[in-house]
Amino acid sequence: MSIIFRFISKNTSITLYGISLAALLLLLKWLELRFIIINHAFEIYAGSIAILFTSLGIWLALKFSKPKTILIEKEVYRDKPDHFVLNKTELYRLNISKRELEVLQLMASGLSNQEIANRLFVSLNTIKTHSSKLFEKLEVSRRTQAIEVSKRLQLIP
Amino acid sequence: MSIIFRFISKNTSITLYGISLAALLLLLKWLELRFIIINHAFEIYAGSIAILFTSLGIWLALKFSKPKTILIEKEVYRDKPDHFVLNKTELYRLNISKRELEVLQLMASGLSNQEIANRLFVSLNTIKTHSSKLFEKLEVSRRTQAIEVSKRLQLIP
DNA sequence: CCTAAAATCATCCTAAAGTATGAGTGTTTA
DNA sequence: TAAACACTCATACTTTAGGATGATTTTAGG
Structure with missing residues (x-):
């Protein structure tokens, strides 16, 4: 039953x-x-x-009757992973040397030329030369511009 | 017909x-x-x-009949668009004024004090005063440091 | 091995940045 | 309304940055 x-x-x-x-x-x-x-x-x-x-x-x-299925795509935003990848293409194109890039990085971190010189164990004049060449290559005339441009070109984080 | x-x-x-x-x-x-x-x-x-x-x-x-529908939500993962949101909390904490923030933004874009002065229709001395107070508040002594710090604090993009 | 590029350093000079101090003018607020 | 604050500007001075030029030493590549 x-x-x-x-x-x-x-x-x-x-x-x-x-x-x-x-x-x-x-x-x-x-x-x-x-x-x-x-x-x-x-x-x-x-x-x-x-x-x-x-x-x-x-x-x-x-x-x-078979129900119609509608697919809705829900956008889930993932935090952009901020691991920096250097743009080697630009670096090569602008013909920027290793040392110059090094100086550029320290510049962007807020150090003065003297501080950079101390950090790299070279003279202040050397840093000045590096930064001058750097500005030429980046086609800028100030370190703040250099920082702005090189960040945009992904030469520095 | x-x-x-x-x-x-x-x-x-x-x-x-x-x-x-x-x-x-x-x-x-x-x-x-x-x-x-x-x-x-x-x-x-x-x-x-x-x-x-x-x-x-x-x-x-x-x-x-209205078609029977089943909604299927599919999560689509996507990189977060990097639209900048100003950190008002930090701005308030550091007691940074509107004008100072304005100067900071132009500073970060690579402009010289003179250029900022021209842009804001004020004298060079005024910009110097603003930047000096800004450096005090940010506890830095150079504009490059100011840029670095304020970017980290999300005061500028 | 030789050369071109990279890295180093110097000197001289100018421009820009930054410090210190004082002061005038609005606006807001207790 | 007076105090506090933001914004403005000035003067005087110091420090740092940047440009021009030349030179020496490494280093990497053909």
Whole structure:
């Protein structure tokens, strides 16, 4: 007995459909009787069936039609990984040397020429020469401009 | 005449439905005749109607029902666009004025004090005063340091 | 090995940046 | 309304940056 119940609860649609059919058959039999009595209720009968089965069709279609799936792309922004990659192409194009790049980096970190000189164990004049050549190559005339430009060209972070 | 054609072409569904109904009525009349001759074709008749109108219902439902939709959200990972947002907290904490921030921005873009002065229609001395106070607040002593620090604090892009 | 580029350093000079101090003028606020 | 603050400007001075030029020493590449 429990098997039947389980079947019903698992297949509600099929069960309902079955019950509907059974009810319809009863209705048919009943209408058959009525037919004998009221002979010209024929059109009413046909119409009833039409309405009923149209409804059934609609119900079936709505019940078992495949749902359309719509894919929505949700943008999840990921923090841009700020690992710096040096633009070697630009570096080569501008013909900037290793030492010059080194000076440029220290410059951008806010050091004065004297501080850079101390850091690299060279004289102040050397740093001046480096920075002068650097400015020529970057086509600027001040260290702040050099920093701005070289950051844009990804020569420094 | 062309009006009718236009109506048909514009309302294909309705027209088809109308034609279907007309055809059905003809069928009914024909079956009515057959009914007199073959008395027990009745069940076949009812069944036919049932099948036909079930189909009709299904067709109607599929045609006119709102499509069932299932929304599937897909997460698309994308690099965060690097639009700059000013760190107002730091700005307030360091007590940096509007004008000072303005000068800082122009400084970072590589302009000289004189150029900043021209840009803001004030004297060179005014810019010097602004930058001096700025350096105090940022606890630096050079414009390159000021740029470096303020970029880190997100006071400038 | 030889040369061109890179790196080093110097000197002289000018320009720009930065410090210190004082002061006038608005605007805001307790 | 007076104090506080932001903005302005000036003068005087020091420090740093930058330009021009020339020279020496490494270093890397043909």
